[in-house]
Each structure stands twice: as C-alpha cells, then as structure tokens.
Amino acid sequence: MFGAIGNFVYRLRFVVIGVMVALMAALGLYGLDLNKHLSQSGWFDPGSESVEGSQLADEVLGRDHKSDVIMLVTPPAGTKVDDPAFGAKVETVIEDLIAQHGDIVNRTDPGIIDPFKAAENDFDKATQDQVRARLFDESREHAFVSIGIKGDDDTTILNNYKIVEPFFDDLSGKYDLPGTQFQMAGLQPVAGAMSAGMDEDIKRAEIIALPLVAIMLFFIFGGVIAACLPVVIGGLTIAGSLGIMKILAQVTELNIFAQSVVTLIGLGIAIDYGLFIVSRFREELAEGYDTRSAVRRTVMTAGQTVVFSATIIVGALACLLLFPQGFLKSVAYGAIASVTLAAICSITVLPAILSILGPKIDMWGFSFLRRTKTKKEVEDGFWGKLASWVMRHPLKTAIPVVLLLLALIIPFAGIQFGGITEKYLPPQNPNRVAQQDFDTYFPTERTEEIKLVISYDPESSDDAAKLQTIADEANKIPGFTKEFTLDGAEASGDIVQMSAGLIDQNTAGEAVKELRAINTDGLNMYVAGTPALTQDSINALLDDLPLMIFLLIMVTSLLMFLAFGSVVLPIKAALVSALGLGSTLGILTWIFIDGHGSSIANFTPGPLMSAVLVLIIAIIYGLSTDYEVFLLSRMVEERQKGATTTEAIRKGTAHTGRIITAAAAILVVVTGAFGLSEIVMMKYIAYGMIAALILDATVIRMLLVPAIMKLLGDDCWWAPHWMKVIQEKIGLGETILDDELDNKRSMTATKGVRSAGTVVAEAPTSAMRTQPAAGPRAVPAGVGTARPSGPIARPDQPRPQGPAQRPATPPQRPGSPSQRPNTPESRPLPDRPAGVPVGRQDSGQTPRRPSPVGVSTGHMGSVRPDSDSGQSTGRPAPNRRPDPIRPRSQSDRPSEPPIGGSVRRAPSRPAPDSDPVAPRTPSRENARRNRPDTGGWSLGAGGIRLGGTDTPATNGSGVIRAGAGNATGSDTTSGVANGTAPGHRQDAEPPRQPGRPPRPQPTGSNRPTPGPDGRHQEPRPTGPRSVPAGRQDPSGRGPLASGSAGGELSSPLRRRPNLGPAGTGGQPLIASLNPEQMNPQQQPPRPTSPPTPEREQPPRTETPTPAPQDASSSGRRRARGASEEQISVRELLRRGNNSNNNPQE
Template sequence: MIATLVLTVMGGMWGLGVFDRLSEGGFGDPTSESAKATKLVEDTFGRQGGDVVVMYTTPSGSTIDTPVIKTRVETALAGLPTDAVKTVASYYNLPQPNPFGTADKSKALVAITLQASDSNTQLKDFARISDQLTLSGLETQFAGQIPIQKTISEMSGADLVRAETVSMPIVLILLVIIFGGVVAASLPVLVGGLAIMGSLALLHAISLATDVNSFAINVASLLGLGMAIDYGLFIVGRFREELAAGRTPEQAVQRTVGSAGRTVVFSATLLVIALAGLLLFPQSFLKSLGYGGMSAVAVAALVSLTLLPALLGILGHRVDKLAMPWRKRMAKSEHGGGWAKLGQKVMKKPLLFAIPIVAALLALGAPFLDVKFGEATEKVLPIGNESRVAVETMNKDFPEIAKTGLDIVVKGNTSQEAVARFAQRVGDVPGIGTAALALDPKDNVWLLSASLDGDALSDESKQAMKDVREVTPPLGASEVLVGGSTAVNVDSLSAIGSKLPWMALLFIMATFILMFLAFGSVLLPVKAILMSALSLSATFGVLTWIFYDGHLASLLGVTPSPLDSGIVVLMVAMILGLSTDYEVFLLSRMVEAKNRGASNEEAISTGLAKTGRVITAAAILLVLVTGAFAFSQVAMMRFVGVGMILALVLDATIVRMLLVPAVLKLMGNAAWWAPPALRRIQEKLAIHEGGDVEDDDPEPPTNQLPVQQPVGAGRHLK
C-alpha cells in the first residue's frame, strides 16, 4: 500500500513536467503523399507559408501608408529575434501593388514564418514575439495556425481545470449520498486523484520518446477520474456487501479482490485494448489520445486493486464511519429488489421491450449515415473569440491571401517547358483556378501552386485534388507529389478509414476472447458486441444531428461543421470500452448466480439486483465527470462531453437495464452455451468472477424463487 501511494504521488510530481513537452500538432498522416510533399519542399526550399499572420487596422483618418504607421510597423518587424523568426512578408516589404493591403488601405497583413518546425517550440516563440507585434494605436489581430493552436490549447486547459473544479465537489457530495458515509465516499475520489497523477507520470515518460499532444491530458483526466470512481464504487460496494454478510474484514477483502477485483481487471483490460486501437493510426494526435487513455485506465485499475483493498482492510467496519442518517435505511434496501422487479417485468414480455428499443436506437443512429468529416478549424472556438474573429476578418478582407490551394512538387530532370505544359493540364482540372510556378527550381525540384475555386475542405476541392494526382506528370519527372491543406485532410481521412476496420477487429477479437474466458459462453460476447454497436450508432446519430446538421447548435453555442475525424475515432474507442464496462459488471453477477445453480431468469434478476444500483450510480457520476466538458469553450471538447452523456445515459439505462435482460430472456439457456472443448479450456483458466473464492455462505436469489438446477446446455459454469 505504502509503495503504491509513494510511487504514484512522486510519479505525479515528476509527471507535471509533461506540460512543458506537450505538442499541438500531429493531425496529419506522416506517411502520406502530402506529408512527403511538405518534407521535400522544406528540405529543398525551406519552410514555406506564414505560421503567424498579423493584421493591423489603422484608426479613423489614417491609412497603412501614413508615414508614422509605416515606420512603427517596420521598426517592430525589424526588431524580431532572428532565432525565432525565419522570414517576414508584409505589405511594406513586398513589391507594390500586393494583396497584403486592403483596397481602402485600412488594413495591412504581415505573414511570419518561424524558425522552429515543431509546434511546441513554435508556440513558445510566438509567445516571445506577440507583445512586440502588438502596437498601441493600431488594432492588432493574430491569425494563422499557431495563434489558433495557442488559443485552443489555453482554452482547453482552462476548461479542464474548470470542469474538475466544478465536478469534483458535486461528485463527492453524490458519493456521500450513494454510500451514506464520508469515509466510504472519499475512497473512490482518492483513487481518482492518484490515477490522474500516475497517468501524468506515464505521459511524461512517453513524451521523452515521442510527441504527445496536449489533448492527451484532457483524456487522461477524464478517464482517470471517471474509471477510478467506477472501479471504486464496484470494489467498495462489494466489500461492504461482504461485511454485511457477516464476514471479517480480512475475508471481505479476499472475497472482494477475488470477485469484484477480477471483474475490474477484465473491464480495464478491455478498455485499454479499445484505446490501444488508437495506436494503429499513423497520426501522432490519435496515438497521444491512446497514450493518455491507456495510462489513466491502467493506473486507475492498479490503484483500485492494490491501494484500495489495503485501505479497506485497515478500515474494516470503520469504512462506515461518519455515516449519514440515511445509511441504515440504505443498508436495508441495498439488495436491489426494485431492479429485480424491473428485470422480471422485462422478462415477462421480452419482445415488447426488445423490438421498440432496437428500432429506436437504429432510428437515432440514422443521421450518422449522411455525416461528413473534416478537421479542426477556427470554428471550434466560440463565436466572438478574438482568434476566430481574426481569421474570419482575414477571410473577408483578404480573400486572395486566405484562399488556400494545392502545393505540387515535381522532382526529376525535366524542363521548364514540360513543367509549364504540366501546369496548364493542372489548370484545366475542374475545380482548379490557375496553376503556376511558385519558386525558381532548385536541385531538380520544382514547386507549383494551384488555386482552388471553392473552399479548401469542400467536396469539390477534395475531388479536384484527387484529379490533380491523376494528371500525367511532365516528361522526365521521377516523382510528382501533391500537398497543401486539402491534400493533408484527404490523406488523413484516408488513413483513418483504412485503419478503422483493424481497430474494430481488434476490439471484437479482444471482447470475444476475454468475455468467453471470463463467462464461459460463446454467445454472450456476440451479444455484448452487438449491444455496444447499437449504443455507438445511436450516440453518433444524435451527435451528427446536433454538431453537423445544426439542430440545437445555437443552444449549445457551436457552429455546425463536419465532424473532426480524430475526435470521432477517440469517441469510438471510449464508448466501445465503456459500454463493455457496464456489461461486465452486470454479467459478472449473473454468472456468479448461475454458478450457484440459479435458472436463467433467476440469474438475470440477481444480476440486476446486485449491480443495478452500482451501474446507475457509476453512470451518474461518470456523466458528471465527463459531462462537465459539455460546457467547454472548445467545440471538440464539447462534442466529447455531450457524446459521453448520451452514450452513458443510453448504455446504463435503456441498453443494460432493459435491452440486455430482454435479449438474455429470448436467448434462454443458450446464452450460457459453449462447445465442451472450449468450456474445458475456460474452466482450467478459471478467470471468471469468483473463480477461486469459496462460497461458504451462498445467498439465495434475490427474487426468492426456489433454486432449480438448469439442465442441458444451461448447466452451471463450474
């Protein structure tokens, strides 16, 4: 116990250093054609484009050509540190006329390319120069990739602190209400805090070897606290149940770890595997989210299985110290008779419940069929935010500068005439405006720029980019690469689309194998996978209806736009993992009753009675923890918050408490079936709940029906 506590706390203190190593990039596929094009351009011509765009607006009565204004801007630009700034392109140092000034001469643009290539250093360098670029008497606005990333990072960090500050006291109060005592309620919160600290240490260690995006901290905090509370509820609740059965604290701890502890191990393993699916994708952003989630869940499970049982053993019956007045009444009602009655009602008419629920979930998922995916833009920031306003103003007043295009890199021993003919063929592609040489060739590398007629992320622009890749290369060219923001987005979506089936296959295989080993059935895993798919589709259908179609968007303060593909993949992993979490809790107690000889109906009723209250409480608390992000200022985190609320409410109520009992009733004893050869393997491994804990005082099924020995395929699993 002491070792776990010391290591976690000391690791958390060391882990605070991760905040200085976080990156804001990693959204593109580094193995894609667009990434190769960018690298070839940087290696040959140096980094292109402006990382920071400064827009100066003159006061009334002045113009950008007013001598004093011109002098002030030029002086500020000349004084920028050369170790931070690589190039500066402005209205004042480009040949006149140029597109860096508005027609009425009220606004001027400055495009700054930074020396650093990694986003972390770029953000620090931008912080160094931003004050120097802010000139009194002139309205100064910052646009460009780095200012947007800085704003998103700062707002996400503030949202995380605010979410935890608001949710933690409410969670603690609810835990006191649920447990009926201060001591018992404080244990899951303690585990949650240690889980976050431990995950920071792991992320710091990971950041020493690879890039870690700042959103990994948000995911680690969300899952670390949420899963620690879930596991704490399950273990503390089972410990108190064993004490109430008349066992000594030592016996209660042993039985708790041997039963609920096994379920926690299994649940955490499935969730970690689901999050490990994020590591299959080439984008470092998605890998970072996987690192954060896996670290948090693993530490939460580890602390729940080591420190928490040790504390329970020390506390013993004192776990009920500082009890609330309602604790005695709760102890009498903790058998969960209400949930058992609900299960019996569902099982009397299972089709009446199953068919409408499945139909409703499928209907909720229908909007997702027409969804479109994109990437994070300034629209993820709230309306009126300074950085978003700057980008919108630039797009409006400087359309030629704001319009992005394609960067086409031609490599090989070709001629200027051949490249010119190639540029003409590119310009003839539908959706392409003009195509021309952007820089003088160097080392047999030619860089062309092609403008797009429409928005960079529109379907027409994406198709135009794909068509350009099919244009016949110039004679003598050994390689033609197409890059630019449109190409980056298309390549990233393509990479996600190609890896998503493998992520699904990993989850399906892991769920099937682990659930079979835990429960000894080949059909229960199939049912669990189908239930998870229903929850997932319904959740994303509603999210599409809100965040893409725009329903309720004004109420939530978000701008309808294509869904961010990276965040969608993260949500897939979390929802699949969490949906099996409650499935495991529920089935573990059903199997335990089945092992004691209960019939199918009795096992279902007992499982609902034993876990209904815990699952409901866990879902409510996790909704509070994750739902706090629904009030985030950043649309991506608001998407996560709303999505988690939807998924948890659907899964913990409609699916687990109504649909699962109905389906299990319809399956009958076949639900527990497995081929004899596989059953023998499962019995030898004995990893199911209560696998090696002697039941010296078996409890009768909750509904008090006579226990009948099931026959045939429904034989108990021992």
C-alpha cells in the first residue's frame, strides 16, 4: 500500500501539493477565531455529586454571578472608602459601565453589589449599611464592588467579559482619581488572564520555536531547503488542526487549554516526522537511487514507520477519552487530529515536494554539513562505539542506570493534587495580585466557597430543625472562614443553600469528606461549590487511572507486537517506559511542589492539577513508545537481514542514535518555547516533556535498552508460534527493502542483458537483429533485476587472474545456489523483490561494451557500471559494507532472472530423446507456475534455451542441442525471431569495443544456410579463414570448438541452433548477432503468432564453482567440460568477433 502511495504522490505531485495546501489553508482560515468557541468548562466530573448539587442550585436559585468580577478599590493615602466625595467619583465609574455595556452588566440581572451607591430612603439606607459592612474592610482603606456578567455558561460569560475588560483600563486617570488603585479580581479576570496567556504561548511558539527549529535543522541537514521542509509540515499541521478543532467545538465543548496543548504536541510531532522522512530520502539519494525510486522507498519505509508511530501516539491519547472530564476529552480530540494530520502531511505533501526537488534538496548549504556518511562510517561512529561498549558491559551499565531512575522516582511520593487557581498565573500578574489582595483584605468573602445545597419541606417544622442541626454539625468542622448559618442563606421553594469559604484550599479534600459524613436525617444534601467540584474530579481521575494505565500498556504493546513479532520486546518497552515516566513525575514533583527552581522559572509552588498529571502520563508514555519503535525498527531490520542479536543492536543503535537525538532536541526546543509560558500548567507540561525527552533519548534508549537487550540475547525475538502466525498475517512493521540496483542513477549508463547475474551483450539479442529508431523506450517492470554477484569486469581494466576469495558461508545443500565471490568490486546483495519498478534509461548516456566475460557452469560474471567506484556516472558512490548473509530455505532462495525480466530462471527442459526426469516437487511446481512469459526463449548460465508449443532438443543442462529441429515445424524462437526480445528495449546500434573500427557492411550474405536438421548444407564460398594452427577443420567449414577433435561433425561451433522460421532453413545465431552483415532478403520474417504462454519450471540448482581467471581460458574450459552437443553464448560471441576481425574468411 505504501509503495502505491509513493508512486501516486510522485506521479501527481503538483496536484497533491495543491490540494493538500489548499485544504490546510482553508482549515486554518476557518479556525482563526477558535478562541471565541473555547470554554472554561470541562475541569470537573459531570457525574459527580457536586456537579449535581450545583446544577440543582442554579436551576432553582439562579446562577451565582457575585464572583464573576471583583473590582477592588484602594483610595490614596489619607482618604477613606466611606468618604462621600470619593464614593461619588467611584459611583460615576459604575454608572458609566452600565451605560456603555448595559446588555452585559446590569444592577438587577445579573446584578451589581455596590457599596458606594447613595441611599435614597431609610429602607435603602439600612440595606446599604449591611452591604457596606461586608464590602468595606474594618480599616476603611479597601472596598470592593461585585459585578455580574451576563451568560448562562462559562464560555458566554468569559467572552462577554472580554468585551467589557477594556473599560477597566486606567480608571484613575480617566475619572480624575489620582492615587486611587483599581484592581480586577474574580473568576472571569483570572480566566481571561489565562486565556491571554494561552494566546501568547502560541505566538511565542511561532516567533521563537519555529526559527530555532529551522536553524537546528539547517545544521542537521546542511542545507536551507531541507531544513525548511519539516517546518512547513509543522505549519500545515497546526493550520489544519485549528480548523478541525473549531469544527469539533460546534458539536462538543472544548476547553481553552486544548489549543495550546494541541499546538505543542502537533508542532513537535510534525517536525519530528518531517525530520525522519527527509533524512530517509537523503539517504536513498546518497545510495544512488533516482528521485522516483527514492520517494517510493522513503514512503515504503520511513513513511510506514511514521504512520505506525502516529497510530501508537493516537492510541495513547485515545485512552484519555476514558475519563469524564471535558478538558481531557478536548485535548484528546485536538491532539489526535493534529498527530493524524502530521502523519498524513508527512506521507503526502512532503514526498510530493521531495519529488519536485530531487537532488536539489541539498541546495543553499555547506557541503561539509550535508555530507552523508556511509553505513560503515555510521556504524563505526560515536553511537556505534557507545553501543559496543554498553554491550561489553551490560550489567555495569544497566544497574547504575536503573538505580538512577529509581532515585528520581522517590520525590513522586510527595505528590499533591489541587484545582486551578490564580496561582497558575505568574506571581506579578495583576489579576493574581488582585485576587490575593482580595483574599487578604476580605477573608470571609471568598470567591470559591463550599456550598451545602439541601432539599427540605418548607411546611415541616421538623425539617427546619434538621436544617439547623446540619448547620451546627458543619460548624464543628475546622478550617472555614465563617460559619454555616440559615440567616441570610439563599432559599427558594424547597431548596436552601448555605456557604462558607476555606482558609486553606489544600484542606478541601478532608473538609468535603467530613461534611458528607454528617447525618442529614432523611434530607437530601449536596456538598457543592468549587472546592467540592475539584475534589470530586480528583477522585474520579484516581479511580479511573489504573484502567487507563492498563489500556495504555495493552494498546501500545499490541501494536508493537504486530510490528516486531515479539512478546518480549513490548514487555521490555513497557517496563522501561514506566521507569522513564516515574522518573519524570518525580522530577516534576521536586520542581513544582517542593519548589526547587521556582524563583528562576517564575512560578509559585503548589499542588498539581490532577487532569494535567493524567495528560502528562499519556503524552510521555506515547512519546517514549514512539522512540522505542524507531529504535527497534532498525534493529529488527538488521536482524531480518541476517545479523546476530548483538550486531542488530549495535547497528540499530548506531543508525538511529543521531536521528532520535536530533528529533528529541527539536521537540525540546518546541516545548522549551512553551516552557516560557506564564501559565504554570503549561510549564508543567513543557518541563515534563523536556525531562522525559532528555532521559528517554539519552540514558534510556542509548544505554539502558541496548544493555537489557544484550542480557536477553536471542530471547528478545521470542513469541509463541500461534502469535507469530497472526503477526505475519497482519504485521504493521516497517517494510524491509532490498537494494534496487537498476533504479540507481549510477546504473543507468549501460544497457545490459542480465541472465543468472551475467551480461553477455550490451543489448538484447533482438535489438542486435534489427535497427529500431533511436531514442529511449520504457523498460517493463522486472527487466534487469538480477544482482551482479561475481567479479565486476570493467572495459578499462583486465579481469583478475586466479580464483577470487569466497566469503565464509554456511554449508550448502545439494542444489543450493552457489556462493558468489565477495571481492572489493562486488558485494553480495539479496535479489530485488519482483514487481519493483525499474528506472528509465538516460538516452543521453552512451553504453559501453563490456570486456570478455568467462562462463562457468555455476554462474557467469557480471559487467555493469560499478556504483561503488562511480564508473560511468562521474559520481563517487558510498563505501558499502556487504549485507549479512543468512541461510535460507530452498523455497526462500531467489532464483536468477531470465532475459525476459523475471526474477526466476528458465528451466532446463528435457528433449524427447533424453533421459526421463524425476517428478517435480510441489515447490518446483510453484516455481513453474510463477514463471513469467519470456516470449519463448531465455538466457541462462549454459546458453540460450528455446521454448514454444514443442520443446526443442536440449542436453542435460538445458542448452540447445545442435541439430535439434522443431518437431512440429512451428517457430521455436517465438519472441526472438520477430526481432524483439520480450520485455527488452531496442537500441539503435549494438555498442562496440573502444577503438574498434566500424564493421564493413557487406553487399550480400555468403553464409551457408543450415538445413532443417541444423547442419551446414554447403561450405562458405569465401576463401579459407586464417585460424590458429591445429584448430582448422579438415572439411574447411571453420574452426572447431576448444577441446573438440578435428573433423568431427558434432563440433558445437559447427552446429548452431536453428533460430529461423520453420521450413526456411533458419539462420545461424552468429548471423543474427551481426545484423550489419545480413541482407534484408535473408532476414527471417517476423512471426505473427502471440508470445508463448506462461510455462512452468523447476527451481534452478547450481553448485559452487571457482571464479574464472580470464575470458579466453574460461571459454576453453567450458568447451572442454561441456558435452559436444552444447554451445555457449560466450563461444558464439567470440566466434562472431573473430568473424568480424577476419572479413576475408
């Protein structure tokens, strides 16, 4: 699927960019006014007793607005608040407020409690005296005015307050009250200050975090273009997230803090994903792949890992939906949307941009910074050496690290929970200072009181006595600012409400518990108010926390098992992540509750909000598992390539250490910008993520994980068999791709036909028979997919003499593929999977003619531009390490491709008169059924094999026997005789050796025509050819094959295969290989029959053979060792070259 996504994005790159950017931009514009749709609600458990009591009181008694806005008034020195002149000036302020904002502020609804209003009669005077007794302090140096704000919900009230808020700016100057101090306290000013802090946090992230991240990425990638791409993905992600959150706000309530949290998570994760994608793309380009292949391979590997990582984080965040608080649900909805958008943009928009840029991604930078290290350099670098040292001392590393993490967990024992208060604002914030001054001057008039909402029968005297009893019992509980009393209690119908404030908010939990323990004697009593709401919310979170942790571990462990197929690795990851999480919570407790560093970070120590703690657990555990996935993915990749557990750990750590550290550093910068927030809750989240990232990316991932895996050894990969079967069917891990040599840019200079790893001609045989129009043609998928496995011959260098050294390999079973030589010019590579597209041939490059290549019974040598040496491209290729060789079963071993482009080799078909063959095994039958159509012919290690309706006569090795005609008289060449080899492009002219003069073009052909039996009917009419002494055929028909006796008519060089149409006598293969020497009249007509239908064949079997010493000796050895009925393509090509060099023959 991901390969299809990569190809789709590459083909429609401009469309993808246009659509996605337009969509994200539209969502961003739609979400610009998101703040107006966010709420202050969502902190409490909607199913708790306190919420039920509050709702009952609001329905019967109306919403309590007296704590919405508290205007604290302090006159200048020497003036008292009960001074009539001073009071008159303050009353002018109140009158103007009502006049300007009468639709929001009113004396009756929602109400204003004003001690400065002059009494108009005796009744008003008595009432005003009671008000002043409450609203003037005893020293008459401070007073306050309670101002209600219209609205039925927190969001409406807050938005209305933001409309009124500018009125309170510089009141002393506007109303000629010099020296008078007006301070704004109450619920809405504090909430408005936090809302403004959230807006500043987002702006700070945009102004500070994004430029710093871009600078860091510049030094990571070494180029401006590459550095900007992850930042672009982060910006698109945030824009889209804002629009989606506004859509969600239309159907559900979203808390005001969700916007900042979503921006923090979404921006950091998006930039990290962009880093992984761009890094992988540059790695593929450094390996020599063209842009299209690099994009596809990037999406298939890093793209799939990114999607899997996003799935894990989404699963962790989804566990927040288990809790009833709207705040956690809001953050979960927004964070899930942002992480999902980050993954989508990373596998669509970013690959599309990379498709356009290609190698230009490294523009505008410094070469020494953007240099990509080779695999060997990476593995021998710092992280590889560190992993090796850790695995040499696993216990010495693991024990101290575990003890350190356990020590960091100890402060967590002093954790304290509380609710959101004004202390979440900075100490110097004016609204926080006003609230603290108000609590100091008027301790009995707390804005956050505990309320007793009681349902009773107003007509019953017994119920009245019970109410008094309840009040008396409540007053026995210490810690309240005043007594609960029925005098002045709010009552309506059958509901009465008594209230009192707490001296210390930290005692709310014990106070609520004791109040609920009072015997109400049959009356329904609800303990409500902000302290009770906060305590019920804490209890609900702690009750559901174990289930949340269980689901969190199960979801992430299940996903990791599906990715890696191991039961041990998810368990190890859960334990290690728990250690890191506990250490992080211990550090946060040490800072924010114990107060270490509070003066530097500009906050006041105090209890932590329980909802924020749960959020931290989900985020940190998700990020920890995320980095674990990136680390283990590379280890599993190396393991699947055949590396031992120790090598897999070392290589995985070496290749991911730098990337994980860079990703963590980027996320630290993003969270650091939010760490400068004025809101303590955002500091708590940011500092928690910073601590977790530092511990996770260094101590845990690079030290503890390698040490534990070394101690576990091969048990790391264990899982029950039945679970392995399930994992193999629905596995979610990163795709492990083999190299695609034909799609590398350094491979496009030579057009070669590969068969069993051997280039025998610069172009297909059919291209040599005809002269097609010049220009490149598309190559079907699968062509040229064989891997070069032998020594690489170069035109400018002689072939090495003597047998090449072979790598140490496990013992081979009979019939297993031979082990290729592993020389500096050639490294063993696994076969590329079938169906992988092949890059196009650059028409501007001139093909080279290879030097002679010897042929052996096991395999043929290879001729191709060596990407390691940079041949034919002028571009130095990386120094590669040989891939590890692992033993595979017979059915798992890849077979060599035939010339038609399949990854399977054509079988040897017995002739009618050959010995019977053994029945085919089921695995061989599968191989035969899967063999693609090659048009009736294929090229293998022994030579050319023909196929059709009837099988031509062959010897035991599958090579055409001389003299074997077509029994049915049909065309045995199928796709060959028509001048076009199936699945191959046609070149304008077969390339020649450097320095060879052009071949003379004869005016007519004087070659003998073979008869139906494949034997020459008459000698060549030209003069005798000059051949080496002792090699002349007595009959004068041409030189004999090496090792054949003179005069024997069964010489393989005199019995050429019949490749012509049936009944016409055919043409010798040597004539077909030299179209310049053929007359148009002698060229066989193109057959009109369709290609040969798909045939079956057994898997090839080869035995190890020594490497050839040189071209001529290998040809002689093959001719001597082969049957007289065989003829090899190597000998035929040599014969053709001899003919061209001796035109007088």
